[in-house]
Amino acid sequence: MKTAIKNGKIVTYNNGISVQENQSLIIENNIIADIVENSQVEKKYPDAKIVDATNKAIFSGFANCHTHFRLTLARGIFENESPSNTPPFPGYPRRPLPEISKEEHQIMILLGAIESIKAGTTVAMEVAEGIMDYADELQKSGLRLVLAEQISDRISGSYGEPGEIKSDPQQNENGLEQMSNLYSKWHNYDNSRITVGIAAWAPDMNSPNSLQTIRALQDKLNVLSTIHLNQLWGEVQNIKDNYGTTPTKYLEQNNFLNDKLVAAHCRCMSTEEEKILGEYKSTVSFNAAIAARRGLSPNIKDLEEFGCKIAMGSDNMDENMIVVMRTGMFMERVRMTDGRNPSPNEAYKWATHNGYKSLGIPDAGTLNKGSKADLIIVNLLQPHLTPQTDIVSNWVHMGQNHDVESVMVDGKWIMKEHKILNLDEEYIITKANEIAARVWK
Ligand SMILES: [Zn+2]
Structure with a gap:
């Protein structure tokens, strides 16, 4: 036909x-x-x-290079519970995400999928732990997906929280096994509409052993990798305290940087780190809307000049890539005090063609x-x-x-x-409201 x-x-x-x-x-x-x-x-x-x-x-359609669909549950709350951008860094200040059942979790994921489609997204990289639990429901949306199973092995404190980093090698092994299972079942599913990637959580959530073993599995399976990088000033402080270096150098020392890496955020970053990331030709997922909500901005022009590919992502609580694209252009113009650059064409390219390329789909996004x-x-x-x-x-x-x-x-x-066409929008919105009303009261 x-x-x-x-x-x-x-x-x-x-x-x-x-x-x-x-x-x-x-x-x-x-x-x-x-x-x-x-x-x-x-x-x-x-x-x-x-x-x-x-x-x-x-x-x-838009290529969303970094999202967590489950965090639709925190809409209206986490947008305004940002971590501190100046010392002291007390760790992630927001409330924990409430526990919900597997079925309820699927509803929140599908809410994110519907929101994405309605704002014109055609491919998304979903980053989470335990994707196997909802991959089948999510793929029914018809979206093109990169399912990036997230692994971390830190067992003391939380992301961006200072203190001695303790890790559990068994937790890392379990994550690698989940990743392998997800890959076996879903990689190249449905004419390669669904592919699988591998995610480390963040420099201060993954030990040297974890980063090295994740990289080894990435090479073995020949898939994309991703990580939250230089997202929080607390993360930067943590890496300095525990390893005496910067987050990007820490990744380089542990063989994690490569040209199939999508580094999300990159906003609390030194020029030296930007140059290192550029040398490896990694992608920066410019998650402009959440960056603006957090009061931070990556140095996009510099990152691009140093060799990084620039793509875009929504991150949390807002799956609208039109807003992400526009915020990215606005934010970069304000940062550079330049009312002409980036141009709309550049922002459009970041959000579409560049994103597809960075997600390993070069024959799309145009x-x-x-x-x-x-x-x-x-x-x-x-x-x-x-x-x-x-x-x-x-x-x-x-x-x-x-x-x-x-x-x-x-x-x-x-x-x-x-x-x-493939999901019951009215049912999912009704259910999602019921779930949130119960767990946040
Ligand atoms: Zn994220």
Whole structure:
């Protein structure tokens, strides 16, 4: 079955962003099989199902390179319980996440998935412990996913909390085993729509042994790795106190840095560390919205100049990548006191093409012939998107999640005209409210 998306404005990335008018996308199986003139569609592809995109734009979907879907449970609370950015660092100040059942956990995860899709995300890297418990439910959303099983072996104190770091090698072994099981069951599932990655939690949550064994397993399985890096000033203090170095150097000493590493945050970082990360060509997941909520900002321009790839992620309590993309552009302009840079095109590229590349999917995140069919249809007939002089600039500066009408992943619609197709949105929202009302009272 072929689908022809006709009469829309197609936004592609190919050594620069361009907007193609008078063209139609021909989708066959999971690929953009062809791009033809609107007038040629019926002649060339008489059996294609036509989707009329008049007054609509077709963008690449967002690549969310760092999220924890379960933390939707903490929405309205953790956004405002930020750790201290100046000494003393008393550890993570927020309340613990309440215990909920496996089934309730799945509801909160699916809430995050629905929110993601409605704001135009097509691929997400989910970072968590025990993903096996909900991988099957989550994959039913139709999203493209990188499932990154998180491992840590610290048993004293919490993330960012000073004190002697004690670790348990058995806890690390258990994590590695969970990772191997997840890989066996889910890596390259459904035409590689689902892949598996490996995550260390953070420099002060993983011992040298843990980092080294995680890296060894990464190499053995040939998968992506990820870690929270230089996220908190408490983490920086901890690594100094326990190992006499900086978080990024600590990772380098333990063979953790590589070009298939997605380092999340990178905001409490020295120039020396930025240069080291750049030398390894690691990706920085610029989690701009949560960074702004925490009152911190990474030095994105410098990281990029030193060789890092810049991609974007939502992190916690907010899965809206439109907001992440816009906040990233705003924050970097404020940080640099430069009202022109980064440009909307740069921010758009970070949030789409760069993200896909960093997640190991180079043939997506753009709408070229032969690319994977991961795309969103955006209704341009909105006051805030009018006039359509520069639709990419409008999308980055003014886009709203309700503008996203339809979402396609791997050639299949997962949202069509605002309706989520694979999950029961109303049921999940109702249940999620019930769960939160009970556990936070
Ligand atoms: Zn995180």
